[in-house]
Amino acid sequence: AANAPAEASNYAASLPPGETQDRATLAVISQWANLEPGAAGEWVAGFPAGSLRDKALPEVARTWGMDEPAGAAAWLDTLPAGPSRDRAVGAFAGTIASNYPTDAVRWAESVTNPALRNSQLESVARTWLQVDAAAAKAWITGSNLPDARKARLLGLPAPAAPAKRK
Numbered sequence: 001a002a003n004a005p006a007e008a009s010n011y012a013a014s015l016p017p018g019e020t021q022d023r024a025t026l027a028v029i030s031q032w033a034n035l036e037p038g039a040a041g042e043w044v045a046g047f048p049a050g051s052l053r054d055k056a057l058p059e060v061a062r063t064w065g066m067d068e069p070a071g072a073a074a075w076l077d078t079l080p081a082g083p084s085r086d087r088a089v090g091a092f093a094g095t096i097a098s099n100y101p102t103d104a105v106r107w108a109e110s111v112t113n114p115a116l117r118n119s120q121l122e123s124v125a126r127t128w129l130q131v132d133a134a135a136a137k138a139w140i141t142g143s144n145l146p147d148a149r150k151a152r153l154l155g156l157p158a159p160a161a162p163a164k165r166k
Contacts, residue, residue: 058091
């Protein structure tokens, strides 16, 4: 895969569908994304919806984002909305959070699934707190995160749940 990723991708695609094919494909993607992330991204973007696509897109986004965040961001913009894109965006946001926390927040905010979006925003915020606590705390305080998540991130007691009526 490292020397001839296109040929390795053809081999992986020729395997019978199933776990063996998925493992081979993900191994190819891991290598190819390091060498030619654009080509790897183009290949996986054509995968049908499903678990392989859900694993492959984040792998490319994460690997590409480490070396060339602008290229990865442009590629992510081409992906159609949906669960696979949400996972890829989450992986990308996590990858760039240390160096580009405000960009990571913007990407995490674009996740369409509310639970995944809040999880990704919390993850980015945790990384940001380690890099620039003052800026991260200011963002957390003004964010749309649920109060319980804000409290957890800021080390505050969790807000009391409203009393139930009898």
